[in-house]
Amino acid sequence: MTDLEALYRDLHSHPELSFAEHRTAGLVAEHLRALGLDVTTGIGRTGAVGVLTNGEGPTVLLRADMDALPVKEDTGLAWASTQTATDHTGATVPVMHACGHDIHITCLIGAVEAMAASRDEWTGTLIALFQPAEEHGGGARVMVDDGLYEKIPTPDVVLGQHVTSLPAGMLGAHSGAAMAAVDTMEVTLHGRGGHGSRPETTIDPVVMAAATVMRLQTVVSREIAPKDTAVVTVGSLHAGSASNIIAADATLGISVRSFSEEVRGRVLGAVDRIITAEATASGAPVAPTVEFDVQYPVTVNEPAATARTTAAFAAEFGEDRLFDPGALSGSEDVGILATAAGVPLVYWILGGADPAVVAAAQAAGSVDTDIPSNHSPHFAPLAQPTIDTGVRALVVAAREWLGSRG
Ligand code: ZN
Ligand code: ZN
Numbered sequence: 001m002t003d004l005e006a007l008y009r010d011l012h013s014h015p016e017l018s019f020a021e022h023r024t025a026g027l028v029a030e031h032l033r034a035l036g037l038d039v040t041t042g043i044g045r046t047g048a049v050g051v052l053t054n055g056e057g058p059t060v061l062l063r064a065d066m067d068a069l070p071v072k073e074d075t076g077l078a079w080a081s082t083q084t085a086t087d088h089t090g091a092t093v094p095v096m097h098a099c100g101h102d103i104h105i106t107c108l109i110g111a112v113e114a115m116a117a118s119r120d121e122w123t124g125t126l127i128a129l130f131q132p133a134e135e136h137g138g139g140a141r142v143m144v145d146d147g148l149y150e151k152i153p154t155p156d157v158v159l160g161q162h163v164t165s166l167p168a169g170m171l172g173a174h175s176g177a178a179m180a181a182v183d184t185m186e187v188t189l190h191g192r193g194g195h196g197s198r199p200e201t202t203i204d205p206v207v208m209a210a211a212t213v214m215r216l217q218t219v220v221s222r223e224i225a226p227k228d229t230a231v232v233t234v235g236s237l238h239a240g241s242a243s244n245i246i247a248a249d250a251t252l253g254i255s256v257r258s259f260s261e262e263v264r265g266r267v268l269g270a271v272d273r274i275i276t277a278e279a280t281a282s283g284a285p286v287a288p289t290v291e292f293d294v295q296y297p298v299t300v301n302e303p304a305a306t307a308r309t310t311a312a313f314a315a316e317f318g319e320d321r322l323f324d325p326g327a328l329s330g331s332e333d334v335g336i337l338a339t340a341a342g343v344p345l346v347y348w349i350l351g352g353a354d355p356a357v358v359a360a361a362q363a364a365g366s367v368d369t370d371i372p373s374n375h376s377p378h379f380a381p382l383a384q385p386t387i388d389t390g391v392r393a394l395v396v397a398a399r400e401w402l403g404s405r406g
Helices: 003-013 022-034 101-117 139-145 205-223 261-282 303-317 334-341 355-364 386-401
Strands: 038-043 047-054 059-065 084-086 092-094 122-131 157-167 176-179 181-190 230-239 249-258 289-296 299-301 345-353
Touching: 003 022, 003 101, 003 386, 022 038, 022 047, 022 101, 022 122, 047 101, 047 139, 059 101, 059 334, 059 386, 101 122, 101 157, 101 345, 101 386, 122 139, 122 334, 122 386, 139 334, 157 334, 157 355, 157 386, 181 205, 181 261, 205 230, 205 249, 205 261, 230 261, 249 261, 299 303, 299 334, 299 345, 303 345, 303 386, 334 345, 345 355, 345 386
Parallel strands: 059 122, 059 157, 157 345
Antiparallel strands: 038 047, 047 122, 084 092, 176 299, 181 249, 181 289, 230 249
């Protein structure tokens, strides 16, 4: 086992929730300082950034996110997490690196090691940015608002990667709109509570919620053109406490994904209209309350920069290790780091699943059920060749954008 694999196992068994990445950021800062970088911690609460200045030349920012998720790990790995933590609502929750951000941290540390060891081959400034709170809390925006680009140099390009359940050793990049915008909201439907035996004295928020959930299914199927894509998911629904009580209100947690501002506006408008109209149809005493939570823009890979970076990947890995995954319905806030600097973003996906297992599932037509996706309690990327591939991809991409010596 290499030092990087040991680091990966250590990170995996010590996951931390969004904005609680204290141990992780401390470890990262220690590694970066040992490699001779100028390190700033506490940017955007728990963010850590290292700068490696190496003469005149372009400035390249490599980004890794650090946070884990409130998921109870069920991978069976020897180094599986058994940790719990207090979440933003005060509840005690299990914690797991179920999105592979531990892989991202490990790969970026490995890339910085390689870049520090090859200083005589390149020129410019390398920034290694370790972002908090990608999953919950909008860490990229918080870092920018905390004066990120006053504390570190403004980059010429922002580069990063995300591990997925595609075969390990593969790299995927999609030019243009690559990942969806997300808008999440908590909706409270207000009814009037009372005795379960006397519905005539109440306005039942459970029925109101049920009607709203069903009607929301028509937004994508009936209001969005077949050529466009959107997702409306009601991920949580809470109401009531006992069968003989009609509750006073119900809450829905809704997330909306879209790939263009036009579709985004259309879907959000329809969601708002349906929530309001179903409340009216039920005779609700007051209009529903809508509170927006995480909102990330579309992740856009700048086409020229993407072509330049993927050409470098093709030269390093060969065309057969590259593919175009198309636009992904997941969302990311990495684009905010590029937009705030006014520079291009190139963000690619890194395969992490066992290629033999993926091939068997493909043959059986059972990829969707047999290969755990990100955020699954079973998500367990293979350490290798995932880490080696991720390190090399970051180094190749950074070297493509930095100056070279000799
Ligand atoms: Zn995630
Ligand atoms: Zn993630």
